[in-house]
Amino acid sequence: MNISIKQLFGRKRKSSSIAKQRLKLVITQDRLDVDDRFMTRLHHELAEVLAKYFEFSVNSVQMSLKQEGNSYVLVADIPYKKFHDLNPRQ
């Protein structure tokens, strides 16, 4: 994740922008009082539910908390392989 065009062309990302991105994530978690255990649990339980609906690799799921203005947004990035057929025709 987070591969920018610059990285694709072999140029390293500035460390200041990496610092900012890392800080934003950790501070959002600090402010919400959300720890790694919470996120891991949410990750697993969400994956369990989603597995009922489509096929995906659990390790490919990326979840993060972001602050947008005054509110927090939970962003989940789930590359799926295919949807399960929930109403199979007999």
Add this chain to the structure above:
Amino acid sequence: MGKVIVVTSGKGGVGKTTSTANLGTALALLGKTAVVVDADVGLRNLDIVMGLESRIVYTSMDVIDKQCELSKALVKDRRVDGLTLLAASQKNNKDDIQPEQMKAICAKLRTTHDFVLVDSPAGIERGFSNASAGADEAIVVTTPDVSAIRDADRIIGLLQHAGIEPINLILNRFSPQLVGNGSMMDQADVLDILNIDLIGIVPEDSGVITSTNRGIPLVYEDASPGSQAYMRIARRLTGQRIPIPDLEEKGFLSNIVNWFTRNR
């Protein structure tokens, strides 16, 4: 009635004591009366940074224990009119003082001074609660690195919870060169994360080390960039409107980009 301002940071070593010493001195140089209070009981340093370490007789602990009057515990800085120091006890610890007792000291000091600057210890425990107990306003000092900014955010949350307002930010040890080559977050990055008002940027200045060695606050030296930055912050504290200069060193390319965007 003066203002009580707590100078704090969360993380240690980012320049709280240096900032307190320089702002107190700068305010006195501007003709205000200022008292700097060391709230770091057990690990006092404001006295040595200001060069007043040989003149401490009484501390805030003696005032609380009623061993002496508050006015008698104040050490007058002889280099400038209107500046005094209230030292912390070195042989006690933070738990020997109650927030209410610090509050009472600050309440008394504000009746006789324009500014009461309280130098908080690092951390979020008792020392911080004591230091911020009597404060109306806060100055949070941070450096542009991940650990200092994260801790600053934590402290800002605690200050907001305590109803302390406004909370102003000093961005310390800022290096225009490092920002220019993308190795250091710039002011916009830091403000975007912390979301409080910036009261000044203090550039990295080796003069801070030599002035601390001598016990002569940097603001006595006019020419140093750090000194000028602290003088500007002190003026802003007195209510003067002084724009924050752009310290960033722009590269050749971004100068061209700026030139085009400016003319649009």
